Amino acid sequence: MPLPFLTADRAHDDDAAAGADPLGYEDQDRWRRPYRPGPWRVGGAALLLLLASYVLFSAMIIAMAGSLPAAGVCGAFGALMIVTAVRLVRSGVEVSPQGLRRIGLLRSTTVRWRDIAAIRTTQQPVRWLGLPRTVQGQAVLLQRVPGGASDTLFTSHDADFLGQAESFERAADAIEGWAATHH
Structure with a gap:
């Protein structure tokens, strides 16, 4: 069974950054994440699953008690x-x-490549792990064609890239590479 999240961090390869699949067996039209989930994101989900197991075990005990x-x-x-x-x-x-x-x-947004004017990396104050506290970091910004405000795709201090500057650079290069080849 292929596990796409394990092979998603191939952004440093020229083929993977350009969107080509060097393995040859993956569907070229499927949606893929060009980077791996970060340790903060995976750790938070693991803790949530651990708590869920306790809650479900409690539900089983409550059901056996008759309620x-x-x-x-x-x-x-x-x-x-x-x-x-x-x-x-x-x-x-x-x-x-x-x-x-x-x-x-809670929600997802999709933007077609033709509706994207630019994707760029910029130095700016960013939120630390999504909390209100801001620190100086980098952000990958999406600029749409009709104009308007830039959307932040991800930052160097979010749950995927906190403490992993090299992974952030590879992911930013991969996203910019996809934008360049499909623009």
């Missing part, structure tokens, strides 16, 4: 925690020949 409505509520809460953990790991930026997709915890 089925309370067990149902507890089980539903555990299932919600599992869905949130999966969505947390899945969030990030994906690319395909059709365009660029930014997946967030």
